[in-house]
Amino acid sequence: MSHTATHEEHNGGAVKEIVRVTIILSVLTAVELILGFWMMGMPLDGRLRLAIKGAIIILMLSKAFYIVGYFMHLKHEVKNLIMTIVVPLGLFIWFITAFLIDGNSFRNLRNTYDPYFKERSTIKVEKKAEAKHEEKKTETVAPVEEKKVVE
Amino acid sequence: MSTSTTVTPTKLWSGGKSPFNVEYGKLMMWYFLMSDAFTFGAFLISYGTIRFSTNGWPDPNEVFKSFPFAPEGVHAPLVFVSIMTFILIISSVTMVLAVHAGQNMDKKKVVTNLIWTILGGIAFLSCQAWEWNHLYHEGAWWGSNPFLNHDGTASSTNFTNYFFTITGFHGFHVFSGVIINIVMLIMTLMDKFEQRGHYLMIEKAGLYWHFVDLVWVFVFTCFYLV
Numbered sequence: 001m002s003h004t005a006t007h008e009e010h011n012g013g014a015v016k017e018i019v020r021v022t023i024i025l026s027v028l029t030a031v032e033l034i035l036g037f038w039m040m041g042m043p044l045d046g047r048l049r050l051a052i053k054g055a056i057i058i059l060m061l062s063k064a065f066y067i068v069g070y071f072m073h074l075k076h077e078v079k080n081l082i083m084t085i086v087v088p089l090g091l092f093i094w095f096i097t098a099f100l101i102d103g104n105s106f107r108n109l110r111n112t113y114d115p116y117f118k119e120r121s122t123i124k125v126e127k128k129a130e131a132k133h134e135e136k137k138t139e140t141v142a143p144v145e146e147k148k149v150v151e
Numbered sequence: 152m153s154t155s156t157t158v159t160p161t162k163l164w165s166g167g168k169s170p171f172n173v174e175y176g177k178l179m180m181w182y183f184l185m186s187d188a189f190t191f192g193a194f195l196i197s198y199g200t201i202r203f204s205t206n207g208w209p210d211p212n213e214v215f216k217s218f219p220f221a222p223e224g225v226h227a228p229l230v231f232v233s234i235m236t237f238i239l240i241i242s243s244v245t246m247v248l249a250v251h252a253g254q255n256m257d258k259k260k261v262v263t264n265l266i267w268t269i270l271g272g273i274a275f276l277s278c279q280a281w282e283w284n285h286l287y288h289e290g291a292w293w294g295s296n297p298f299l300n301h302d303g304t305a306s307s308t309n310f311t312n313y314f315f316t317i318t319g320f321h322g323f324h325v326f327s328g329v330i331i332n333i334v335m336l337i338m339t340l341m342d343k344f345e346q347r348g349h350y351l352m353i354e355k356a357g358l359y360w361h362f363v364d365l366v367w368v369f370v371f372t373c374f375y376l377v
Contacts, residue, residue, distance in 0.1 A: 014251055022244045029240065033233050036376045040212055040228065044301055053377045060372040064365055071247050071361045078172040080163060085181055092192055099196045103203030111206070121206035124303040 021070045025063055032059050180355045184362045187324075191366050194320065195373055198313040207300030209310050211375050214291075214298050219281055232375045235278045236367065239325075242271025243364040246332075250357040253350025258339060261353060265336045268360065272329040279322050283315070291315075314374060321363070321370050328363045331356050 035052050042049045069075035074082055110117045163170040171178050202208055212228035221227065245267040252260035290297035296311040335356045344350045 015248075018244065018247050018251065022240070025240050026237070029233070029236055032372070032376060033229055036229050056372060056376050060368055063368050067243070067361055067365045067368065071243055071364075072358055078163075078170075081171040081173060081178070081181070084171065085185055088185060089188065095192065096196055096199070099200045100203050103200035106204040107206065110204070118206075121300075121304055123305070125299055125305050126303075 017070060021066050025066055028059050028063050028066075032056055035059075174351055177351065177355055177358070180358050184358060187362065188366075191317075191320070191369070194313075194317050195369060198317065198373065201309050201313070205307065205309065207302055207304050207306060209296075209298040209306050210301045214286075215282070215375055217285055229375065231278070231282065232371065235275055236371055238271055238275045238278065239364050239367050242268045242275070243361055245271065246357050246360045250350075250354050253344070253353040256345075256350070258342075258345060261339050261344075261350065262336065265332055265339065265353075269329055269332045269336065272325055272332065272360075276322060276325055276329070279318065279325075283318075286311075317370060318374070321366055324363045324366065328356075328360050331359060 035056055039049055039052045042052075074085065162168070163172075169175075169178075173181075215232060216226050216228045218225055218227045218231050245264045249261050249264035249268060252264060286292075291311045291314075293312055293315050294308055296306050296308045298306055298310065300306045335353055338344065338352065339350075344352060
């Protein structure tokens with residue numbers, strides 16, 4: 001097995017590496033949370049908000065890299081194994097891009113050609129602030145049902 | 152990178168040896184996890200598509216703002232979910248330590264670290280059970296969404312449907328991971344791996360457990376942060 005060869009050379013280093021990766025993952029999560037708290041009061045369509053979301057996604061991907069590379073040990077495997085796992089996952093690049101663009105285009109089409117869809121997204125439901133438990137079920141569930149018909 | 156390999160690349164595909172230089176079961180675990188990644192990916196991308204095709208969406212900081220034992224109107228967004236995230240990261244670390252101890256044939260350390268991992272998994276599942284229960288009592292479930300959009304307009308049930316389906320599917324993975332780890336613990340205590348002369352089973356269970364942690368990184372970001 002590959003490991004009998006592997007752990008002789010970084011037996012002492014392995015625990016050190018685990019500790020290092022743990023610290024990195026915790027710091028990345030903490031930064032994500034700080035960004036999340038920072039984002040809270042911002043306007044919805046602000047450019048800074050979008051930039052923070054992008055930063056959070058980059059942090060997420062680097063966390064994924066550390067988990068797969070070090071905890072799942074993929075970084076220390078043979079190149080063949082790395083390629084057989086990573087290359088098919090590259091399909092996600094197309095997958096995500098195509099479907100998100102599709103969703104976005106669908107929204108634009110509906111806003112252009114479906115006045116009812118557009119109108120529904122401008123009517124504010126007021127009763128939220130004071131009523132916490134009882135009214136919710138009667139007030140908000142009803143429009144939801146109507147909306148499903150539109151879709 | 153691949154310092155552990157002693158074979159030269161030209162010989163890898165000439166037969167008589169695994170070109171991936173890992174044991175069969177471990178390679179199959181990797182392929183299983185890859186297919187599982189596509190399942191989760193399909194769920195999350197479908198969620199993203201629907202979210203992109205809708206004009207409004209609920210604010211996660213308004214939906215996930217409560218905390219166990221806290222007073223009714225408490226506003227503590229991100230706090231509870233960050234605790235859940237850290238629980239899962241730490242249980243992943245103890246799993247890595249168990250795998251490492253297994254490579255050194257250190258049975259005692261394998262047992263302690265596996266127990267910590269199982270406890271972490273159970274703690275995570277308990278947190279999730281509490282959160283689901285709390286949301287259910289607020290009126291959220293499959294097919295019912297009491298929350299309003301960010302801008303105060305009525306929201307569709309897409310939000311709750313996706314939330315419960317995806318976190319439920321992830322929770323089911325955590326649950327099976329805990330079961331697998333308990334089986335590993337029993338096998339370790341019965342000296343199965345000592346008899347075999349290796350702890351490769353623990354490594355495979357470890358791969359699965361890290362994958363569960365990995366998926367949570369994505370679910371956490373997609374539902375609670377952005």
